[in-house]
Amino acid sequence: MIPVASRYVLKRSLFGFDINKKGTPQGTVKVPESLGIVVGLVFLVLAILFQYFNFTADSNWLVEYNAALASICFMILLGFVDDVLDVPWRVKLLLPSIAALPLLMAYAGHTTIIIPKPLVSYVGQEVLDLGCFLSYSDINLTLMKAYSLKVLEFGSPSQQAVYLCKELTDSFVVAGWMYKLYMGLLAVFCTNSINIHAGLNGLEVGQTVVIASAILIHNIMQIGASSDTEYKQAHAFSIYLVQPLLATSLALLSYNWYPSSVFVGDTYTYFAGMTMAVVGILGHYSETLLIFFLPQVLNFLLSVPQLFGFVKCPRHRLPRYNPETGLLTGTRDGTLVNFYLRIFGPKSEKSLCIHLLLVQALGCCFCFMLRYFLAGWDKLPSVLTSMG
Amino acid sequence: MIPVASRYVLKRSLFGFDINKKGTPQGTVKVPESLGIVVGLVFLVLAILFQYFNFTADSNWLVEYNAALASICFMILLGFVDDVLDVPWRVKLLLPSIAALPLLMAYAGHTTIIIPKPLVSYVGQEVLDLGCFLSYSDINLTLMKAYSLKVLEFGSPSQQAVYLCKELTDSFVVAGWMYKLYMGLLAVFCTNSINIHAGLNGLEVGQTVVIASAILIHNIMQIGASSDTEYKQAHAFSIYLVQPLLATSLALLSYNWYPSSVFVGDTYTYFAGMTMAVVGILGHYSETLLIFFLPQVLNFLLSVPQLFGFVKCPRHRLPRYNPETGLLTGTRDGTLVNFYLRIFGPKSEKSLCIHLLLVQALGCCFCFMLRYFLAGWDKLPSVLTSMG
Numbered sequence: 053m054i055p056v057a058s059r060y061v062l063k064r065s066l067f068g069f070d071i072n073k074k075g076t077p078q079g080t081v082k083v084p085e086s087l088g089i090v091v092g093l094v095f096l097v098l099a100i101l102f103q104y105f106n107f108t109a110d111s112n113w114l115v116e117y118n119a120a121l122a123s124i125c126f127m128i129l130l131g132f133v134d135d136v137l138d139v140p141w142r143v144k145l146l147l148p149s150i151a152a153l154p155l156l157m158a159y160a161g162h163t164t165i166i167i168p169k170p171l172v173s174y175v176g177q178e179v180l181d182l183g184c185f186l187s188y189s190d191i192n193l194t195l196m197k198a199y200s201l202k203v204l205e206f207g208s209p210s211q212q213a214v215y216l217c218k219e220l221t222d223s224f225v226v227a228g229w230m231y232k233l234y235m236g237l238l239a240v241f242c243t244n245s246i247n248i249h250a251g252l253n254g255l256e257v258g259q260t261v262v263i264a265s266a267i268l269i270h271n272i273m274q275i276g277a278s279s280d281t282e283y284k285q286a287h288a289f290s291i292y293l294v295q296p297l298l299a300t301s302l303a304l305l306s307y308n309w310y311p312s313s314v315f316v317g318d319t320y321t322y323f324a325g326m327t328m329a330v331v332g333i334l335g336h337y338s339e340t341l342l343i344f345f346l347p348q349v350l351n352f353l354l355s356v357p358q359l360f361g362f363v364k365c366p367r368h369r370l371p372r373y374n375p376e377t378g379l380l381t382g383t384r385d386g387t388l389v390n391f392y393l394r395i396f397g398p399k400s401e402k403s404l405c406i407h408l409l410l411v412q413a414l415g416c417c418f419c420f421m422l423r424y425f426l427a428g429w430d431k432l433p434s435v436l437t438s439m440g
Numbered sequence: 441m442i443p444v445a446s447r448y449v450l451k452r453s454l455f456g457f458d459i460n461k462k463g464t465p466q467g468t469v470k471v472p473e474s475l476g477i478v479v480g481l482v483f484l485v486l487a488i489l490f491q492y493f494n495f496t497a498d499s500n501w502l503v504e505y506n507a508a509l510a511s512i513c514f515m516i517l518l519g520f521v522d523d524v525l526d527v528p529w530r531v532k533l534l535l536p537s538i539a540a541l542p543l544l545m546a547y548a549g550h551t552t553i554i555i556p557k558p559l560v561s562y563v564g565q566e567v568l569d570l571g572c573f574l575s576y577s578d579i580n581l582t583l584m585k586a587y588s589l590k591v592l593e594f595g596s597p598s599q600q601a602v603y604l605c606k607e608l609t610d611s612f613v614v615a616g617w618m619y620k621l622y623m624g625l626l627a628v629f630c631t632n633s634i635n636i637h638a639g640l641n642g643l644e645v646g647q648t649v650v651i652a653s654a655i656l657i658h659n660i661m662q663i664g665a666s667s668d669t670e671y672k673q674a675h676a677f678s679i680y681l682v683q684p685l686l687a688t689s690l691a692l693l694s695y696n697w698y699p700s701s702v703f704v705g706d707t708y709t710y711f712a713g714m715t716m717a718v719v720g721i722l723g724h725y726s727e728t729l730l731i732f733f734l735p736q737v738l739n740f741l742l743s744v745p746q747l748f749g750f751v752k753c754p755r756h757r758l759p760r761y762n763p764e765t766g767l768l769t770g771t772r773d774g775t776l777v778n779f780y781l782r783i784f785g786p787k788s789e790k791s792l793c794i795h796l797l798l799v800q801a802l803g804c805c806f807c808f809m810l811r812y813f814l815a816g817w818d819k820l821p822s823v824l825t826s827m828g
Contacts, residue, residue, distance in 0.1 A: 057525070060527070093518075104545060118503055125514050125517060126484060129517040133481075136452055138452070157488055
């Protein structure tokens with residue numbers, strides 16, 4: 053459908069010129085824009101039909117699945133509106149938080165954040181205190197529901213809560229509204245961080261393919277390692293949404309890879325970011341997701357001075373293209389792309405993209421190692437169920 | 441937000457000329473198109489936030505509500521894509537059935553169709569037989585679930601089914617897939633029928649305002665008349681979605697009323713049609729809804745020869761405008777607008793629109809009378825609960 057839709061978007065003058073090829077004949081070709089709308093629509097149809105095979109009519113996952121669909125659909129809509137109408141920058145930042153509303157409304161799961169053991173001593177106690185400040189018995193119930201523990205039959209609710217939190221040394225509970233705020237911010241971060249780690253042919257889709265693959269591997273590993281049904285279902289849920297994301301992204305990548313014959317538009321970056329945020333949240337592994345997003349976090353940190361207006365921010369923050377050598381050179385703009393070029397020297401667009409995708413993949417491997425060695429999270433579920 | 445968005449759509453050359461004012465200075469003004477996107481987005485945000493006030497976290501309506509949101513959002517997305525990319529006519533017809541998918545997937549309610557008593561002897565038996573052909577015990581269960589009856593403790597499942605259907609003389613049950621097909625077709629009809637009953641300033645939004653008001657009155661009447669909780673909840677559910685539709689439509693009407701300063705686009709007609717189809721289906725009063733759509737049904741029947749290609753179909757099937765008198769004259773094109781003009785003589789655009797909206801309102805009054813005198817449906821719920 054991508055070549056067919058390309059003709060329609062060109063007719064509507066939705067196109068862009070490839071800035072990194074300025075000065076060559078390729079730089080004058082009108083490249084159709086916003087082809088993310090095609091894969092977004094295909095994704096939605098697939099994800100909707102998947103329900104028939106993946107859930108029974110009385111599954112208690114159906115509310116969250118439909119809310120996830122509504123959020124992703126809303127994000128695609130807002131992304132496409134943005135591509136077509138070119139909304140102002142400050143409105144743009146708001147869009148993902150609006151699209152995340154159905155998800156925040158429907159979320160009824162636990163509000164536990166698991167943090168690595170070495171950090172517990174620094175962070176745990178304060179947030180725990182804040183949590184306890186609101187309601188001990190709520191936290192107690194949430195904790196027990198989250199880990200399917202039996203009701204504790206001793207002490208006051210506050211004593212029980214403290215006992216439980218001590219038992220589960222590397223997890224703590226935050227109040228519902230705090231967790232929802234965190235979810236909203238995660239959605240805003242995931243969508244925008246993919247949107248600003250861009251500017252090379254194939255980079256937006258490529259990073260999505262790498263992260264989505266990592267998510268898929270993570271899900272499968274967790275399903276294999278755990279014996280807790282609820283925990284398995286959360287990861288199966290995530291697979292139902294990541295699988296079509298990966299499949300449709302690969303289709304788009306084949307057209308968006310260097311030299312791009314189509315551009316993906318904000319429609320795609322928003323759609324991909326929101327889908328991954330949704331699966332991270334509903335699959336209860338948002339902390340792991342953030343480590344998969346390590347290069348995006350780095351890119352965001354490098355961008356902070358320009359994004360928040362401390363330094364002047366040009367419309368495009370791209371490297372400089374030399375039409376004679378065909379190589380890109382890093383500029384002073386704060387992006388990972390420029391940073392990488394300044395450290396490792398000028399590169400062609402294609403090899404730079406491959407390098408950055410490899411960095412992304414290395415980040416994901418680092419995350420898997422981190423999970424295994426540092427946090428020991430893999431052992432957590434079995435410990436908890438044996439407690440229950 | 442409508443005036444602000446108007447500037448953005450004009451910048452993207454999303455505009456139309458007012459054909460019914462051709463030959464006057466007003467006919468040369470670029471009127472911004474697709475402003476339905478603004479009210480659609482506002483509707484979605486409102487409908488999402490309404491959940492917080494209208495449902496508890498464990499409500500079993502949440503799946504259907506989120507599926508409804510996903511369907512409406514998907515329809516707005518496809519409508520906007522259609523407005524921007526101008527998809528071919530045969531694809532256009534398919535769009536509502538794609539957008540209705542989340543709804544069809546999530547629908548887990550009963551599959552009873554209530555038909556007026558005088559028609560039962562003609563229709564009832566055949567469809568009942570068809571239903572029984574699939575599974576007696578399914579129907580039995582569905583019927584009992586639908587009307588909260590106790591389990592019958594005599595005879596075989598088939599005898600029970602026949603007994604139940606005879607007891608409830610004016611309702612019959614169809615198999616799940618048949619009902620879902622009916623739901624899909626209803627969504628296709630509602631969206632397209634509003635889309636083709638158009639061409640006058642304010643007509644698309646005006647008819648929606650009239651029908652939505654009728655739906656709201658119907659819901660309130662039914663909640664007042666019934667003592668069945670489930671039945672009341674279905675109508676309350678409908679109110680939660682129709683209320684923001686009516687409110688946002690009134691805002692759009694103030695800009696779209698004669699002389700229009702904005703056009704609504706397929707985005708709006710699809711959005712309005714889908715929302716009304718959704719509430720009709722999930723509120724379990726789709727038959728009543730179809731009577732509210734009487735002028736649209738008539739317009740559809742008049743259009744059939746042109747829509748299905750028996751007669752040549754021009755791009756616009758509008759009446760002829762006389763710049764000297766300022767009046768519209770009916771043409772031979774098969775639409776209700778032309779038909780009305782041919783019968784009642786030439787009219788100005790504004791008074792023609794008012795006439796057609798009055799016809800719509802009369803149709804709704806007719807529906808209320810029909811319900812009251814012919815079918816006697818108002819007494820049904822109380823009879824059934826007393827049986828239970």
